[in-house]
Amino acid sequence: xxxxxxxxxxxxxxxxxxxxxxxxxxxxxxxxxxxxxxxxxxxxxxxxxxxxxxxxxxxxxxxxxxxxxxxxxxxxxxxxxxxxxxxxxxxxxxxxxxxxxxxxxxxxxxxxxxxxxxxxxxxxxxxxxxxxxxxxxxxxxxxxxxxxx
Amino acid sequence: xxxxxxxxxxxxxxxxxxxxxxxxxxxxxxxxxxxxxxxxxxxxxxxxxxxxxxxxxxxxxxxxxxxxxxxxxxxxxxxxxxxxxxxxxxxxxxxxxxxxxxxxxxxxxxxxxxxxxxxxxxxxxxxxxxxxxxxxxxxxxxxxxxxxxxxxxxxxxxxxxxxxxxxxxxxxxxxxxxxxxxxxxxxxxxxxxxxxxxxxxxxxxxxxxxxxxxxxxxxxxxxxxxxxxxxxxxxxxxxxxxxxxxxxxxxxxxxxxxxxxxxxxxxxxxxxxxxxxxxxxxxxxxxxxxxxxxxxxxxxxxxxxxxxxxxxxxxxxxxxxxxxxxxxxxxxxxxxxxxxxxxxxxxxxxxxxxxxxxxxxxxxxxxxxxxxxxxxxxxxxxxxxxxxxxxxx
Numbered sequence: 001x002x003x004x005x006x007x008x009x010x011x012x013x014x015x016x017x018x019x020x021x022x023x024x025x026x027x028x029x030x031x032x033x034x035x036x037x038x039x040x041x042x043x044x045x046x047x048x049x050x051x052x053x054x055x056x057x058x059x060x061x062x063x064x065x066x067x068x069x070x071x072x073x074x075x076x077x078x079x080x081x082x083x084x085x086x087x088x089x090x091x092x093x094x095x096x097x098x099x100x101x102x103x104x105x106x107x108x109x110x111x112x113x114x115x116x117x118x119x120x121x122x123x124x125x126x127x128x129x130x131x132x133x134x135x136x137x138x139x140x141x142x143x144x145x146x147x148x149x
Numbered sequence: 150x151x152x153x154x155x156x157x158x159x160x161x162x163x164x165x166x167x168x169x170x171x172x173x174x175x176x177x178x179x180x181x182x183x184x185x186x187x188x189x190x191x192x193x194x195x196x197x198x199x200x201x202x203x204x205x206x207x208x209x210x211x212x213x214x215x216x217x218x219x220x221x222x223x224x225x226x227x228x229x230x231x232x233x234x235x236x237x238x239x240x241x242x243x244x245x246x247x248x249x250x251x252x253x254x255x256x257x258x259x260x261x262x263x264x265x266x267x268x269x270x271x272x273x274x275x276x277x278x279x280x281x282x283x284x285x286x287x288x289x290x291x292x293x294x295x296x297x298x299x300x301x302x303x304x305x306x307x308x309x310x311x312x313x314x315x316x317x318x319x320x321x322x323x324x325x326x327x328x329x330x331x332x333x334x335x336x337x338x339x340x341x342x343x344x345x346x347x348x349x350x351x352x353x354x355x356x357x358x359x360x361x362x363x364x365x366x367x368x369x370x371x372x373x374x375x376x377x378x379x380x381x382x383x384x385x386x387x388x389x390x391x392x393x394x395x396x397x398x399x400x401x402x403x404x405x406x407x408x409x410x411x412x413x414x415x416x417x418x419x420x421x422x423x424x425x426x427x428x429x430x431x432x433x434x435x436x437x438x439x440x441x442x443x444x445x446x447x448x449x450x451x452x453x454x455x456x457x458x459x460x461x462x463x464x465x466x467x468x469x470x471x472x473x474x475x476x477x478x479x480x481x482x483x484x485x486x487x488x489x490x491x492x493x494x495x496x497x498x499x500x501x502x503x504x505x506x507x508x509x510x511x512x513x514x515x516x517x518x519x520x521x522x523x524x525x526x527x528x529x530x531x532x533x534x535x536x537x538x539x540x541x542x
Contacts, residue, residue, distance in 0.1 A: 013283035043403055045280040045528060051401040071306070071407070073298025074353035075291050082289040087353075090290045092299045092407075092529050099403045102299075102529050104288050110353070115306045132287055 003084075010081020012126050019046045021060045026131045031065040031121045033097055034058040044099035065121030066138060067095040074110050089113055093135050104134040118142050153422040155390050160250040161375045162540075163383040164192035165500045167493075170333040170366040170485040173270045178208045179224045181367040182266040186225050189262060189371050193383060200371075202231035202258025204249055206241035208267035209488040210365075213274040221264075231258040237396060238524030239436050240534035241265070242368075242492030247392040247538065249372045259373060266367030267488030280528055291352045294360055296526045297439045298352030304408045304445070305354060307456070312354075314459030315440045316342035318475065319358050319482070321467035322437070326479025328510040333364050333485030358482075359440045366487030368497045387503045387542050391422035394536035397527070408445070411535025412521060416450030419519065419537035427451035430539075431515045432502060433473055434495040436523040437480040442532070446521055450537065469512045477502060477510050492522045496538075503542040517541045 015023045025032035033042045037059060039052040049056050071092040078086050089105040091113075105113065106122050118141035122134045166188030168181055190196050203222050211217050218234045231252045235241040242265055249261035269275075290296065304310055323340045326332035340358070348358035378386055398411035420427060427450060435446045444458040452473060453461035465472040478484060478498035481491045499518035501507050517539060524534030 010289075011282070011286040013287060015283070019283055041403070045284045051403075071299045071303035073290075073295055073302055073355070074350070075289060075295060075298075076350050076352065077291050077294075079286075079289050079291060081287075085289070088289060090288060090295060090299070090352075092303070094404055100529050102285065102288055102290060115302070126287070 007083045008080040010126065012130055013132075018048045022046050023130060025060070025062065026123070026133060027129070029123055029131070030062045031133060032060050033063050033095070033099060035061045042097045042099050044101055063095060063097050066141070067093050067119055069105075069113070069115055069117045069119050070094040070100060071115060072105060072113055091119070091135055093119055101133070105136065106134045107136040112137075118145060153391055154254065155247075155250060155392060156422070158388045158390060159375050160253055160372060161378050161386040161388050162246070162370050162372050162500055163378050163386055164189050164371040165369070165497050165504070166192065167331050167368040167497045168366045169331045170364045170487055172333060172335070172362070172364045172485065174268065174365045175271055176268060176365065177272065178211045178266045178268050178367070179221060181268060181365065182221055182225060182264055185264060185266060185367040185369040186262065189369055193371050195260065195371070197226040200227050200260050200262050201229055202249060202252050202261035203227060203229050204232075204245040204261065204263055205234040206245065206265040206267075206489050206492065207234050207236040208490065209269040209275045210267050210272040211274065213276070227262070229258065231261070237522070237534040238489050239438065239492035240394070240522030240524035240536045241489065242496045243392065243520050243522050243536055243538040244394060246370065246372065246389050246496070247394070250389060253372060253374060259377065261372045263370040263372065264367065265369065265487075265490030265493035267490040268365035269488035270363045270365050285528065293438065293526050294352040294355050297359070297441055298355045299529065300407055300531055301354050301441050304441075307408060309456065309459070310354075311459040311463055312346060313342055314461070314463035315359065315444060316345035318440050318443060318462045318467060319345040322476050322480045322483045324468060325477045325510055326483035329478040329484060332479045332483060333362070336362070336479070336483050336485060355439065355441070361438055361481045361486035361491070364485030364487050366485070367490050368493035370497075370500065385504045387500050387540050389538055390541050391419045391539045392536070393418035393422070394534070396524070396534040398535060400527070405530065407530050410445060410449060410531045412446050412537065413449040415535050415537040416446065416519075416521065419539050420451065423539035425517065425539060430517060430519045431474070432477065432499070432512050432518050433475045434499040434518055435476065435521040436492055436495055437476055437482050438486070438491070438523060440482065442523060443475065445531075450519060450521070469507070469510045474512045477507065477512060496520050499540055503540055515542070
């Protein structure tokens with residue numbers, strides 16, 4: 001059995017001048033993405049440049065924090081900070097804004113997780129500076145999806 | 150289409166060398182390089198003073214040294230007019246064959262040594278920048294097995310993934326390692342498809358026996374102009390005749406189909422340039438960090454139909470005398486992966502086979518081989534560098 005003392009510290013992000021706004025938003029419960037005004041598209045993960053035009057003209061926008069589970073994996077061998085959580089689920093989420101994010105899936109089990117399920121952002125406070133994004137099933141949206149003929 | 154700079158067979162491989170794979174052997178990459186180089190000298194009757202070009206694969210165990218190439222060649226006693234280290238991971242091995250061919254053709258050097266040497270199970274010195282600290286390490290994903298878990302699960306959602314097919318590949322490669330004295334000794338034991346199916350889940354649907362094990366070891370080749378090899382009496386020659394490389398395939402696309410990889414471009418391109426079809430290939434030596442990568446490449450290089458790679462592996466005889474011999478020496482999965490020198494395991498076996506020196510696992514009348522490489526695992530996709538090379542004898 002894994003006890004609390006066996007859990008190693010979970011890695012904590014060190015923001016850079018480019019990513020600071022993402023983490024400032026996360027602290028307030030806002031999932032922010034970089035918007036490329038020329039391509040009129042979003043991109044993730046945060047960079048100093050647009051991956052489409054190479055220009056450094058990206059703008060931060062707040063997303064609705066909702067999307068669909070594109071894929072997932074059930075992790076049996078924990079990485080640091082997750083020793084007491086196995087088996088746990090890491091998802092590849094496709095946000096409605098048109099980007100994918102790798103994130104922890106909360107409030108879902110290996111029995112109930114499903115590719116294509118609707119998900120919404122959830123937050124985990126790592127310390128006073130960093131609140132980390134995760135996702136969980138969007139129950140209302142999944143119910144609506146099921147009821148649709 | 151751009152011309153194929155390898156088509157005229159005026160560059161050749163004249164010798165190969167490989168160490169036995171060890172785990173936590175204690176030797177450094179330098180000490181392993183000395184053994185590989187000595188093997189090349191013995192086979193070619195050349196010495197350090199005859200070598201004037203060297204290219205390395207960056208080793209995990211030495212990558213914090215910004216002057217690795219210089220330190221390592223000084224250690225070996227080699228003075229060069231062309232020297233470099235390539236950092237496209239497991240794609241560096243065949244990538245270096247192409248780079249050495251270019252260097253020789255352009256007159257930068259005459260005799261090139263291609264070295265992959267690494268000891269990550271003894272000494273791990275890798276650091277990754279970019280998005281890793283903020284967007285990868287904190288989410289609890291189990292590194293490359295986690296990334297392949299995501300990839301395999303998506304493939305299984307879109308197509309039909311028959312795990313018995315992956316198991317058949319595991320068994321075929323293991324049979325190769327049993328006949329390969331250079332394979333890591335603990336892996337030279339028979340397994341069954343059921344052993345594969347029953348092996349423990351690491352990052353579902355990826356199992357333990359889907360994966361490589363970090364080990365130590367090295368491999369290398371000697372290359373020169375064919376005219377020079379003839380003059381030196383080096384009669385057993387292998388020719389690279391086509392090469393294609395892509396890094397960061399479709400990378401600006403933020404919502405790609407992650408089951409499409411760079412090999413869907415480079416596999417067919419290398420075959421086209423060699424004027425061969427997949428069915429003309431005598432043996433396939435694909436980079437195998439995970440069984441699933443081999444499976445996807447059987448589809449994307451044109452051996453199997455899209456979405457039917459696992460059924461293909463299940464139904465074909467993959468042994469040295471079979472329908473399509475794959476990684477006949479065991480590959481990295483059954484030899485052990487000597488860090489980033491791992492790409493050389495697949496390449497060395499192809500060269501050994503084409504020189505007719507594979508003994509108990511020789512592919513009869515092997516005339517050609519398709520070899521592939523994979524380098525780096527990008528964020529939420531498949532693999533970063535995807536290259537392919539056709540070799541003939």
